[in-house]
Amino acid sequence: MLLSIALPFIAAVVAPLWIKKGWHGSWLALFPLLIFCLTAPALADVLRGNERIIQYSWVPSIGLNLALHLDALSWLMLSLISGIGTAIVLYASKYLENHPDLGRFFLWLFVFMGAMVGLVLADNILLLFVFWELTSIASYMLIGFNHESAKARASALQGLLVTVGGGLALLAGMIMLGYQQGTFLLSEMSLIAESSNWITAAIVLVLLGCFTKSAQFPFQFWLPNAMAAPTPVSAYLHSATMVKAGVFLMAQLAPVFAEQIVWTTLVTGAGAITMLLGAWLAFLAVDLKKILAYTTVTALGMLTMLIGIGSDYANYAFATFLIAHALYKASLFMLAGIIEHQSHTRNLRRVRPLPRSTLVVTGMAAWSLAGIVPALGFIAKELTLKANTGDWLLTAMVFLTAVLTIAVAASLVWQPLRSKSPALPVHGEPWQQWVGPIVFSTLALLLGVFAWVVQPLADQIASQMTGAKVIELSLWYGFSQALALSGASIVLGILLASVWQKTRVLATRLRWLSRRFGSEKLYELTLAGNLSFADWQTRVLQNGYLGRYLVLIIAITTIAILSTLLVQYGWPGMSFDALESYEVGMLFVMLTATLYAIASKQRFAAIIALGAVGFVVALIFIHFSAPDLGITQVLVETLTVLLLVLVLIKLPGLKHYSTRLQRFVDATVAAGFGFMMTLLVLAAQENRWAESISHYFVEQSYPLGQGRNIVNVILVDFRALDTLGEIFVLALAALGVYSMIRLRRSRL
C-alpha cells in the first residue's frame, strides 16, 4: 500500500525529466497502470471483508500515525483513481503533446494522483486531512495551468479558497470527532448513539469540508469554473476523483453518524438540492464542459443524498452509481476534448456534424448518463427511486433530475446530428485519446447487463456503510412505481431535448438570476469585503510612519498587560529596605541621563545621554554578578551609539515637527509603558508560582553542557534552537537594512 502512495510521487519527479528528454509522455501511463495492477489482487481479500491495516509511527505526539487501511470502498476508489488515471495520462500525452509546459503538467497531475491515493487509503483522519489539502493544492495548480489567462487564475483561486476554507473546518471537525471517539483511526470508530452539542458541531464542521470539496449546495459554484483547466484535468480531478473525496469521506463516516438527525437532514437535504440544481443548470448551459460540470454536480448531489438516506437500497444505489458515474463521466469529458478538436467549438449550439466514430462513443456514454437500460446507471436510478419510496418530495426531485439529465444526455447526441453547419475535415485522433472513452463507456454500458460482476463489491460497500440486507443488482425488479417513473422520465426527457434549441432564449434570460442571487455572488462579496477590510486596516494601522507603529505597539502592549495584571493580581507592594546607597547613586545617574535625553535640543547629546543610560544598566548587570550580560550590554551600547551617529549625521537639527497633542500622546504612552513595566517587575518579584529553572541550569550546566559559563551553555546548548532562530533574524535584519539603503540609492 505504501508503494501505491509512493509511486505517483516518484512519477511526479520522473515526469518533468522524462518530458525534457524528449521522450513520449504515453509511457508515463505505466505508473498508474502499475498501481492498478498492485491494487487488483487485493480484491479477493477485500471482498471477504478483511480490512488490511498498516501502521507506521510518524508524529506520535499529536496522534498522527501513518495508518493505512484498505476496505471495499477505498479499493473501489483506488482502482478508479489508477484505472482512469492510466487513461488520462495516455490522453493528456497526446492532448497536450506539444505544450511547452507538459512536464509541469504531469508533475502536478502525479502529485494529485499520489495525494488522492493517500486520501482513500488513509485510516488516520489527520493523515487523511494532509492528503485532502494536498489534493486542493494540486487542483489549484492544475486549474491555473494556463496561468496566462486571468480567468484561469481567478477560477483556480476560487477553487482553492473554497476547498481549503472548507478543509479548515474539516480539520476542526476531525479533531472534535477524534476526541469524542478516543481514536483518530477510521477503522476503530463506532456508531454514536447519543447526541450532544459537541457532536452536532463536529458534524457541521466535517460536512462543511465535505460539501466544499464535493461542490454541494451552496458551494457548487466553484466546480463549473474549474473547467478552465485543461480537459484531461477536468476529466480526472473534477469528475472522477477529487470531487468524490467529500463523498468518499461522508461514506466512510456514515456508520459513525448514521443516527444523528443533523447528519441525515443536512446530508440528504443538501444532496437533493444540489442534485436538482445541478440538473437544471446543466440543462441551461451551452458550453460542453460546463454541461458536463453541472451533471457532475448533479451526480455528486445524488451520491450525497444517498449517503444521507442510508437505507439498504440507498447504499446499493450509492455503490453502483459511484462506479457508473466515474466511468461514463470520465469518458464524456475526454470526448468533450475530442469534439472540441473536431468541431472547433465547445458550444453545443454551434457544434458541427461529427464523424460517426465520435458519435457512436458519445452516444454510448450519453446512454449511461441518461441511465437507460442496460446501463449500470439504470440500476442505480432504479435503486435510488426505490430508496425514496414513500417520500414524495425526494421522489419528485429525483424524477425531475432524471428528466433533465436525460434531456441533457439526448441533446449531447442530438445537437451534432441536427447541426446544419458544414463538417470540418476529419483528422483522426490518436489511439491514446480513444482508449479511455471507448473502454469506459463500454464498461458503463455492459456492467448493467453483467451486474453480477459488481455485486460482491457493492455488497461489501453497503455492509461497510450501514447496510444489513443483501439486495441483488438486476436490470429487472418487476413492475413498480420506480419503473413507471423511470419510463416516464425517459419520455419527458426526450421531449424536452427536442425543444432544447428553443429553450436557449429562456436559458440566457434566466442567467442573470443566478448571477445576482447565486452563492457565487456571496463568495465574491466576501472576497471583496475581505480585501477592503484589509485595505482599511492597513491604511489605519500601518500607514508607514514609524512613530505611529511604535505608539500603537507600545500602547496596546501596555493596556493588555496592565489590565491583566491589575485584574488578576491587584497592586503589588513595594519596599525599599534592601536598597544600598550606591544603588541609589546608579539610579540617580540613569534618571538624570534620561531626563537630559528628553529635554536636549541636540541629537548627539540625546544619543550620548541614552548611551549613558545603557552603561549604567551594564553596571547593574555586573553588580548582580552577570558579567556576560554586562559585557554584551556595553558592547551593544557602544555599537548602537556609533550606528545612530552614522545615521543622524545626515539629518538636520532638531525641530518641532510634531504638534503639541502628538507629543502629549507620545509622552503619555511612554510614561504608561514605564509604569506598567515597574508594576510588572514588582509583581514578578513578589510572586513565584513555579520553581525557578535557574537552579536546573546551574546544576546541569557542567554535567550536561560541559561548560561552566551558564549563560553561554544556555545560549549554545540548552536553548541553541532559539539562538539559531535569532541569528537568522539578525541576518534578515541586516539584509533588510542593506536592501533599504541600496534601493534608495538607486532611486536617487
Add this chain to the structure above:
Amino acid sequence: MKQGFAPSSGLIMRTATVVILPLQLLFSVFLLLRGHNEPGGGFIGGLVAAGAFSLYLIVFGAKASRRLLKVDPKDILAWGLIFGLIATLPALLFGQSFFTAQWLSLDLFGTTIKLSTVLVFDIGVYLAVIGTITTMFFALSERLIGSQ
C-alpha cells in the same frame, strides 16, 4: 554637505587603530574560545570583532575597510548561518534528536582539547554577529558619507 564623518585624519587615531585592530580581533577569538567556561562566547566575541571593524571604518572609510576585510560582509553573514546549521546535523547521524550537542575529546601534546558541535555553533554565532553589524555599517557609511 556637512563634513561630519569623513575619514578622520587624526594621526593618533590612525596609528592607534592600526595597532589596536589585531589585538581586538585576537581578543575576540579568545573570548569566543573561552566562552564556554568563562565570560565570553560567540555573541560577545562577535560584537568585539565587529566593534574593531567599525572603528577601522570610522577612521579609514568604507573603501579601505572593504580592502581590509577582503570578503563581502554579507558573505560573512552567510557563513555564520551555514556554521549554525551544520552544528545541528551531526546528532541526526547518531539517531539523537535534532541539535543534540556532540563532544569529542582529543589528547594532543599532553593537554586535552575538547571539540564539539557547540563550538561550531558558537563560531556560527560569532560570524553571524560580525556579518550583521558590518553589513549594516558598511551600507550606512557608503550611502551616507560616500565610499572614500
